[in-house]
Amino acid sequence: MIGVIDTGIGNIPSVCSALKKINSDFILCSSKLDLDRASKFILPGVGSYKTFYENIQKKNIFNEIKIRVKNETPILGICLGFHALFESSNEFGNYNGFKFINGRVTNIENLNIQERIPHVGWNNCEIKKETTIFKNIDNNTNFYFTHSFTPINVQKSNIIGVVNYGKELVVAVHNHNIFGVQFHPEKSQKQGLQLIKNFVEDFNA
């Protein structure tokens, strides 16, 4: 059973629609009891990291998620859920992440690129490392992005996908049972659904 973590912000119904489309069973998790029923987590989120973080704290599930993921429960972070995997984010303040992956999240502005911010639209993801979630997905497949923040100082061994937007942005990471993507697979049509399917059906920690 997939546990979609109810962050109270953004794209949860879209993630649920995508899971329905690939015939996967799921529950929405907003308490410790819900988390106990799930064998894998998807952590979605659209909005600002501040709201996202405060919502998870309010539900008292931050540490509960952390413990379970440390104990091998697979997790896929999407967009803000991807940002949450790192050490911290400085979107409207300075907030802790789960610290599952080395690196911190900062405004793309700080990279001093010439491109307009936010990075919004379809961009091709260069696959740096073949992993389960990229099974049956071509290199340089287009995915849908919408974000102003990006992780930096990410360890090379964790980077599985990048895009070019003035500079190389890290958009997909992997560390053991942990996956994260900056783009929205639930909004990236066939190839996005394939990525979710790969995580749901094929990944075993």
Added chain:
Amino acid sequence: MLKKRLIISLTFNEGVLFRTKKFLPDYRYTKNFVDLWNADEIILIDVSSKGKKLQKSFLDVIRFFIENCYLPITVGGGISSIEDAKKIFSLGVEKIIMNSSTYKNPKITHDLINIFGSSSIIQAIDMKKNNDGSYIIKVDNGKTTINRETNEYLEFVSSLNIGEILLNSIDNDGGLMGFDLNLINKFSSKINVPILVQGGGGNWNHFYEVLKLKNISGACTQNIYHFTEISLKSAKKYLLSKNINVRYDN
């Protein structure tokens, strides 16, 4: 590289899909006509008369698209409170479009950016050409002229840390005679966030004319004949043949 976007823009009056011309409902058709696998984004706009916003009929429209299209969905039309925005985002929408509310009460837009992040908020700017060739900005679905100088208002909107700006030409809306290139050239250099343009796209060359501009990230079409898989593919083939970097997936 980031692709230029071809965006389908759908306007709804009391939950019914209409095409508009100069901002008035022109003719209606059924949303089941829409088959959008190759669209890059879908915009849903509620143009129902004032005071009747966010009725069940429009919320059902949003749900229909969320459940049937695995594509980014943007929603606008009469969003005037944090509660309205929360209601829309909770349905699974990625971005919302603000318009009149930013003029009347900029604090709402400012707060929305704080809660939902700047990349989730688009500001629409509806422009009308004066006889002397200058442009004024309208709100309330084209009914009210704003009491501010056009350039100054654009600068103000940019200063709100908005995610994208949608430049709309009221005069060219629904005319299918091409985008207002004069308007686009005049104002796009003054905006430092991604810009989308709407109003007048009739044939593929019209899209080429705007998407070739460095400052333009996407073009919207309201033309019913563009809402099929075959027409979207042929549009993208045409744009690719003209070296416009668009997403084309088989």
